[in-house]
Amino acid sequence: MTMKKTKKWILYALICTVLNIVVLPLVSAQTEVMAWGNLTGIRVEGQNMEFETSLRVAGKNWSVINSTGKEKQPRPRYDRDGTTQTVSTEFAGFQYTEIVKENGPGSAIVSVTSKAVRDTIIDGVYFCIELPDKYYSNATIRVNGSGKKRAISGLVSTTEKTRKLNAKSIIAESGQRQLSISLDASSPLIVLRDKNTGGYQLFIGLMGSNIKKEQQSQRKLTIKATGEIDKSPATIVVDIQNPGRRFDGFGGNFRLQNPKSDPQVIQYCLDNMRVAWGRVEMPWSMWHPEENVDPTDAAKAGKLNQHVHESMLMAQKLAKIGMPVIISDWSAPNWAILGDPRDAFRNRSKGIYGYPLNPEKTEKIYKSIADYIVYLKQNFGVEPDMFSFNESDLGINVRHTGKEHAEFIKGFGAYLASRGIATKMLLGDNSDATTFDFIIPAMNDPETHKYIGAISFHSWRGCDDETLKKWAGAAKKMNLPLIIAEGSTDAAAWTYPGIFYEQTFALYEINLYIRICSICQPLSILQWQLTSDYSVLKGEGIYRTMGPIQPTRRFWNLKQLASTPEGAFALPATCNKEEVNCAVFGNISRGEYAVHIVNNGAERTAEIKGLPADATMMEVYVTDETRGMEKTGEIRSSDGSFRLNIPQAAMITLLSKK
Template sequence: MNMKTYSLTIFILYSILIVSTAFAQKATVKIYPEIKKQTIKSIGGNYCQANYSQHAADAIGDETLKQFRPTHVRVALPMRLRNANFADYRGASYTKQPLVVEVLDELKRMKSEFGVVNFTISVWDVPDEFIADPTKTAQRVIKPEAYDEVIQMLTDFFLKAKNEYGVEIDQFSFNESDGGYQIIFSPEATIAFVKKAGQKWEEAGLKTKFLLADTAQTKGTIEFATQIMADPSIWKYLGPLSFHCWWSETIPDNEFERIAGFGKAWNKEVWCAELGFDAMAWKIKDMNKSYDYAMRFAKISHRMIKYAQVEVSLYWTWQNNYAIMSADLQEKYPSYFVTRHQVDFMNTGTQIVHSTSSDPEVLAISGIRGDGKRVLQLINMKKESIAVEISGFESQKIDATSTTQTNNWEIQKDIAKTKNGKLELQLKSESVNTFVFND
């Protein structure tokens, strides 16, 4: 091979490489408005500081209530009070304890000042006196003979909330009781407890239902819920199918689709009552402040809506726990802005519709909001920018909001319009992008 031929060969190979790369960095997203999925009821949050501190409220919680205006919240009820002897708050004294009163005050404020309409109360632990082996810190089993007293404590709290604070508790759960990180219930024990409590609450004029399952992670939810549903006598006491999505980053999408399928089969709303991806993130200093944390949060949020078809997402948390902003409110972390993509654009009343992406690293979800505007959210997980050809929504006025590592919140008005039912958009590397089709 002479030098001229060699140079020509190199040029051709280089050209092929460039062309191949160019084609590799273009994706196709198709939207099918006629194929309807779930309707979003709420993008809400967890307000569980009463379980982790001496107070029910904090500055971050106040700020998220003001900014996000959630319709649905999950609030922790401490039943095993720190630095207190159970004898001092047993029976009627329980609802008079300062921290319990703080929880009641916070529930009232959430409703009256911020418009919360749906309340879930969860309990993480109960006093040692109710536990079969009180030396255990995990896998704690409530003695069956203690059920009545536990139920009475809950009933007293629910009635006080209703009658004195004007707040009805819609749902209740023992937190992650399948896993037993504190309290553990077998399916059989769950049935026995629900049967007793459900009847008690019904007789007391309470509307409170149990979250079905409220499991620690996606895998195992269907199995746990199926065993609970084996007793038809408790069905009337069970509310939405609920799970937490910890330890779910690497599981296949069909595990989430099983959740959606179960919900449809039993005509149950699907809730993710703790939306997050790493239950051990609190052990890593400042992990929640990083952009990587935000992108991983964006991806798990996407998978919850798209594949599990959740109607209610409760973010973990909207207080100073896995915080999305600094305690003094001066700095908003990247995860705050990722959260706003959902709160601002895909909240209550958004009808999710089917969409597909040709590239597994370009995550697409679309919906039609209550105001008629159509919304498309695209998450580019790639470390390179990419062009995306979009079809399915028509508009002559498209606005964009993007989050990148260098710009947390970039708003662009009237950036594009469709032509012959299509348009092409550029996505920056590792970005969360929401496009609103206005007309």
């Protein structure tokens, strides 16, 4: 290397060092902003000082209160520029722009611009801050710099009596937390208590009651959160004596939608992550568009639809790796349904999705889908492990009732068996965890059981512990594996893709997966998707990101989970810290183990107990704000336990080292 080049490299290194020292702390994602505009807290040393903001429109006399929230607004827009996050949205007759700027440790400046799209008479438009009951149940409040603390419970308005204050500053504090709000102008303040959560709600006025079209308001709030930071040790106890269900590994969806970007994303994921299960589209409506034209004959005559051909090639690509493949159909041919195919979309505003199959065409439907499976096997060497109609509980786009779903499983399952086709049915493939009752008719009908290969739901909504336990219970009752056929957290995120690159989104997603692994013990979780859609990569124009293809934090989280040894079983594990989620897997016969930890709080030490004596050395990998599955060291067991530091707001994986 020449002296000139050496000097350039030294200068470059110095610049990088300065940027790491100065810039990284500034861009640290301490304020949690959802893509629809709600703040869910501010992290201080990794500890989330929880609260939740929302924009609310109160009807006349508080007859109704509309609130921003997940899937409550049509297409909000989210963007980040350095330390500033911006959300633009329209809601309940108003347009809003919310700008959230980091303001030093534990603090953010929130600027809200509200604009009426029509004349209206309401009680008002409010910026609401909800204080969680677990921290603020006995809180006091000070207003406008007063030294006098008042119990917040004494300021709560009721239907009988409204207590309205004018506030320019508010401080709510308890033994564990303090939240201060400074306003750029005095504003009305009303305190309510949420009947469901028990949390106190601070309604800060943005606009009054008699609103004219185009009327605007602007308000700036400085929010500062402080409180106890829990750095006490976490203890994880593994039950090696009661291994649970087999975990084949992490999987992915490969529904092709972008011919330019999909291939490179798919190849990168397959090359750089162990993908254990795959799900591809069966484009039934394109396979058999004309009722009286045999689709197999048409395909043999060189008239196979291009998208059908590409989808079959995708299934073949996965099968070549040795991957089990699920095929799912999103849309039916016109001849096979009742009504108009446009019904799948035009009635959604009424809460009606999709279309039912025509019962008079049942035998033709069976034959058409079975012919697809046979053609796929004969010409591409793939016999799908399972088939489903995508989200037929909802209607995306074939719609079934629970009873119809059970009848289809029996009828089509028997038809496949009569033709010697080994493909089984997915029970459910539900749109969400919430619609559990959809699978009950099939569960209660013994005639369906022999045709079912696995139970399945999608994780977009409703994954609280109790609901997840229902799905785990169903799998255990039927002695069938459970597959999360679409894994992620926000079905609308493709409309505001900037959120994919946020720490908050990445943590929510991997937390969900670790909880599902712990509670449900699934056979696999299939990411939606491992293509350019909802992509875990960026660059090369994916959602307008430039530069070469590169992994995001979400990719590294998934890669860590996918590093679980093959043939491992779920090992029950508990943790004494609410902020720490964990899932443990082991192949006892080979002495291979994986411990996955998500630390949602501050940096702390952790002790892992209960692994067997042959687990003497573990490699440690970390994904956080600055690292992507970075190996941070190796640890040896001491007295049968492993001890390590776990970084704040991070995923940590321990893998056996032979």
